[in-house]
Amino acid sequence: MNSVDIVVPCYNEEEVLETFYQVTEEVVASMAGYHFTYIFVDDGSRDSTLKKLYGLAQAHENVRYLSFSRNFGKEAAMYAGLSYSSGDLVIIMDADLQHPPSMIPQMMKGIEEGFDCAAARRTTRAGESRIRSAFSSLFYRLSNRMSDVKMPQAAVDFRIMTRQMVNSILELSEVERFSKGIFAWVGYETKWYPYENVERTLGTTKWSFRGLLKYAIDGITSFSISPLRMVSGMGFLISIVAFIYIIATLIQTLVFGIDVPGYVTTLCAVLFLGGIIELSIGILGEYIAHIYMEAKDRPIYILKTTNLPKKETGSGHKETFK
Numbered sequence: 109m110n111s112v113d114i115v116v117p118c119y120n121e122e123e124v125l126e127t128f129y130q131v132t133e134e135v136v137a138s139m140a141g142y143h144f145t146y147i148f149v150d151d152g153s154r155d156s157t158l159k160k161l162y163g164l165a166q167a168h169e170n171v172r173y174l175s176f177s178r179n180f181g182k183e184a185a186m187y188a189g190l191s192y193s194s195g196d197l198v199i200i201m202d203a204d205l206q207h208p209p210s211m212i213p214q215m216m217k218g219i220e221e222g223f224d225c226a227a228a229r230r231t232t233r234a235g236e237s238r239i240r241s242a243f244s245s246l247f248y249r250l251s252n253r254m255s256d257v258k259m260p261q262a263a264v265d266f267r268i269m270t271r272q273m274v275n276s277i278l279e280l281s282e283v284e285r286f287s288k289g290i291f292a293w294v295g296y297e298t299k300w301y302p303y304e305n306v307e308r309t310l311g312t313t314k315w316s317f318r319g320l321l322k323y324a325i326d327g328i329t330s331f332s333i334s335p336l337r338m339v340s341g342m343g344f345l346i347s348i349v350a351f352i353y354i355i356a357t358l359i360q361t362l363v364f365g366i367d368v369p370g371y372v373t374t375l376c377a378v379l380f381l382g383g384i385i386e387l388s389i390g391i392l393g394e395y396i397a398h399i400y401m402e403a404k405d406r407p408i409y410i411l412k413t414t415n416l417p418k419k420e421t422g423s424g425h426k427e428t429f430k
Contacts (some may be wrong), residue, residue, distance in 0.1 A: 112144045114199045115189030119151040121203045125160045127195035132209040136392040146171045149189045152179035165415050177410040183285040190274055192416050199268050205267035206306045215268050224296035229260050231302045339388045362420045
């Protein structure tokens with residue numbers, strides 16, 4: 109019998125946890141040949157999420173939980189769940205039921221066919237604003253053009269992975285994590301399963317537009333140096349244009365004498381160059397920020413309490429148990 113760990117990041121999900129467990133358990137309980145264990149990761153929730161997890165763990169033998177000392181983000185929660193998993197296979201899915209548990213048997217067939225990973229991607233974005241959908245689509249196009257790491261359009265974190273793939277992911281212990289890129293970067297054969305977007309019926313989304321924009325910028329800068337090359341290209345182009353302009357101005361001065369420069373031309377040139385400089389500094393700042401965060405070598409998360417066996421403290425986390 110294959111052991112399967114279901115890693116579920118949670119942040120203020122008190123309204124959906126019991127429903128998630130019931131719905132998911134109805135699906136996986138009928139799957140012969142597999143034993144499922146849930147690893148819920150409380151990402152420093154401010155509501156009663158941890159109390160709900162206590163209750164689920166007391167009522168069900170296959171429920172485990174991890175709880176952070178504060179909110180470290182979904183990326184850290186996924187990494188923690190993967191690092192504490194021990195199953196032959198590992199599933200990552202959200203607690204809000206927007207990742208349909210009914211897809212698990214179908215996706216498991218992909219693993220049985222010999223694939224290292226079975227992952228889901230959305231075919232529609234029903235329930236989302238047009239602006240948010242447009243920015244999401246733009247992000248995937250830009251990321252795939254700028255980076256050698258290719259991500260399918262509308263890929264989500266919902267996936268089943270073999271132990272070998274999970275171990276490879278855990279070897280990438282950077283603090284500034286972008287899991288969608290990491291999943292693609294480690295390679296391995298992935299079978300994709302399309303599904304229509306499921307609107308959230310319980311609780312509220314924790315992702316703001318600002319948070320998603322930061323997440324997208326981190327994703328691009330984590331797996332591509334194209335923005336830096338773009339800055340170099342702009343600098344070179346502007347230098348050529350400036351050199352040509354200087355030569356033309358010198359010739360005009362020698363032939364026609366000194367001419368009074370135009371106010372509009374000067375203003376446009378200053379504003380244009382100023383904008384390019386600010387953009388360049390901003391792009392450089394993003395990469396320097398990544399270097400700064402990694403150089404401090406802080407833990408990805410700090411674990412406060414869990415009902416799982418204590419692990420040896422490594423570079424990825426610290427533990428302070430009650």
